[in-house]
Amino acid sequence: MAEERGLFIYGIVPSDVEPTPDASGVGDPPGEVTVVRQGRVAALVSEVSLEAALGRPADLTAYEELLDGTAAVAPVLPVRFGTVVTGPDAVADLLDAHGDRFAEALDELEGRFEYIVHGRYEESALVQGVLEDNPAAADLADQVRGRPEEETREQRIRLGEIISQAVELRREAENRELLDLLGPLAVSGLARPPSNELDAVHAAFLVDEDSEDEFVDAVEEFAEQRRGLVRMRLRGPLAPYDFVSAHQLAG
Structure with a gap:
């Protein structure tokens, strides 16, 4: 039986943000960090196993390092650690439903x-x-x-x-x-x-x-x-x- 996979969401960013090639996500082995875009906003995500427990110190460190590194170059709205959804469509739906509010919050956080x-x-x-x-x-x-x-x-x-x-x-x-x-x-x-x-x-x-x-x-x-x-x-x-x-x- 194939392993069930989902997407771990790290944070919401402007749609033009790109993760660096060496960006490392949570999990063992760490997942590749990618972006799901919807309109003016996007989400930083990585694929994780839905069967594996997340919460190791290494996972929290990876989560914080990604968000802090992103904040140095662009505004970011951290999403609660451990938030996992079924796939890109679920992420796009979330961004579509709250995109205007997220975009306003990101504008307020620019340079802060x-x-x-x-x-x-x-x-x-x-x-x-x-x-x-x-x-x-x-x-x-x-x-x-x-x-x-x-x-x-x-x-x-x-x-x-x-x-x-x-x-x-x-x-x-x-x-x-x-x-x-x-x-x-x-x-x-x-x-x-x-x-x-x-x-x-x-x-x-x-x-x-x-x-x-x-x-x-x-x-x-x-x-x-x-x-x-x-x-x-x-x-x-x-x-x-x-x-x-x-x-x-x-x-």
């Missing part, structure tokens, strides 16, 4: 990229700061210092709760300050959920290419002010994953 700002507290510096600001936490730390865990379980639990609450409050304040600082330099900005209990800031910004240098300088200044307390990371330019939800296709 996503940047993700992520900061994580240095645990030792964070705990020291909490102890300095909170006498009750400092007292609990004194009670557990040098004593067996089984004898100080309740104090350790309470101390952990105080530190966790402090992190949440600090995270909220840091994210507000980040969004206030970078908001005027971006088309749009939004806070992302923390990816770790020690996250200090996590936010996404849609940035116009004319403002990129100023935006990056502001992020560097923000990071410098927190040196030793927060390890900062800036990712970008990326495809606008966080800013096209209204245009994504259902799986």
Whole structure:
């Protein structure tokens, strides 16, 4: 019995976009990336087996690399990872039904990229700061210092709760300050959920290419002010994953 095949959709692009010859898709072995065009828009796709599970780290990496590479040269609307349809006709039908809306969104994204700002507290510096600001936490730390865990379980639990609450409050304040600082330099900005209990800031910004240098300088200044307390990371330019939800296709 022949293996059933489908088309994995990566993103929506203007109809004149061509994938590079070395573009690699998801799957094992990776599928060849091609284009299905319909009017003013097109979809980047590759053939996949409908029987194979997609979701390996390598698949997600291939998906992101293709979209980020495309965003560097043309606007792109990322489609939710894992979206697979039966074939080119199904892709063409989707593009035909939503082509005008997709084309308008692509026009809005021309020359704009996503940047993700992520900061994580240095645990030792964070705990020291909490102890300095909170006498009750400092007292609990004194009670557990040098004593067996089984004898100080309740104090350790309470101390952990105080530190966790402090992190949440600090995270909220840091994210507000980040969004206030970078908001005027971006088309749009939004806070992302923390990816770790020690996250200090996590936010996404849609940035116009004319403002990129100023935006990056502001992020560097923000990071410098927190040196030793927060390890900062800036990712970008990326495809606008966080800013096209209204245009994504259902799986």
